[in-house]
Amino acid sequence: MQDDLEGSGPGAAAGGADAAPAVASDTATEEGGFASPRIEGLAALELTPRRVEVRRLAQAMRDIIESLVSTTADTDELAAAADDLERLASALGRLPSGQTYEGFAEAAIAGTLPDGPERWAFFDHSPFIGLANPMSPPMTLSYEGDRVVCDVTFGSAYEGPPGCVHGGYVAAAFDELLGAAQSLSGTQGMTAHLGVDYRRPTPLHTPLRMEGWLHRREGRKIWARATITADGELRAEAEGLFIAFDPGTFQQLLEERSR
Template identity: 55%
Template sequence: MSDEQPVELGDAEALRQGMAGDRSPRVDGLNNLPPTERRVALRRLAAAGREIIDVMSQTSADTAALDEAAAALEAVVSLLKESPGGAPYEGVAELANAGAILAQRRELVQSGDPEAWAQFDFSPLIGLANPMSPPLKMRYENDRVVADVTFGAAFEGPPSCVHGGYVAAAFDEVLGAAQSLAGEQGMTANLSINYRSPTPLMTPLRVDAWLERSEGRKIYVHGEMRDGDRVTAEASGLFIAFNAAKFLELLENRVAMTNKPGF
């Protein structure tokens, strides 16, 4: 790579060129993605898939209707499989060509190109282009990261309640965004959940997360999930600021996955 500087994507400062040091690309990056025609189409497809998942979890359709629906979905799968597989991200997240991807990401991030954060649109929790996501909709409110979410029937654990695993996953995502308030970005090291009362399905919920303190590479964050004024769960998280070499290793592994059969 001759005169090019090494790309240290795991470094928190490099990840945020063109973005304030205490802002998370999970929040600002996703919210600022331009509505390209392809992105709009992907999100529409994901929304339809999300609705299918919700309807399937509570349908009383007879066998004939189920067989007809299955055939229709199988036709959709066949249609999508006609295109090459891999990572369907736009911009930097297009990982089909590993050779130039690290330099491309650095250039996009440093130039402030919003496509640098395209991968978040495919998150299983906040991604509007992922049919598995509820999705959580995050924003900043003063010194907090706040998320609004409504879990559908497919997320049921106890009767009429959200499965505790999804509650934990929501906390991991929102606390993971709130750690940026420390001016760093890291990986989850520990997540502790206190389930205080049932978390209802099909009910607008609010998740708040805020920075408690940071000590070197350790970032401590706390959060609450609420149904109105009632706290349904609390969480405490420990995040460890990125190690550049480790992050590059994870990215290279992700590139390699796109070349595996069936991916």
């Protein structure tokens, strides 16, 4: 992978080494190192009855999507299934909806935002690691030493070339993993540049192993790298450049989202 991304990406100009100090991560490992809220925060969310049911509903919708894109049902069977799903969609559409996550609504009314794990509740709605999002494969992130690792299997809904994961989903999965890896620098940042080298097709319906690690940091600029393997073979590798938040930026995003 290349090391010369210092001037790359839309956020690079604002990310010089002399820029304002970055906001520190809110979590730390038992060994004293920094941790990713994508892992620690998501794992620590309270499994309230409502959250359990939202995740259950998301999994059911995930199963529906997988069945739909791979079905060989005849016209009458499809019509009957469509009737059932249209009724369900109508019923769901009549339920209350809004922009807040669980735990945010009450806090917003009180003029504050949730502290602790609930601060990271939005990760449960991520299109890649969120168990409450039916678009999520989902990816499962964890630590192995100084690396963030992920086990994931992409179903038929993510197909690009025949039998293979669409390259756009491969890139997005890298962005999610690298976002966790860059947090090990002790800061939270946003993606400024993402480079992906596709080595071999990434197969569908196959357990994939992803590994990401912190490469280096210069001021507000943070570089992380990652790989995807299947059956022991390298399928793709990536490098991401992240620009650390200014103090208060993340809090502002949460406040705007909770309105």
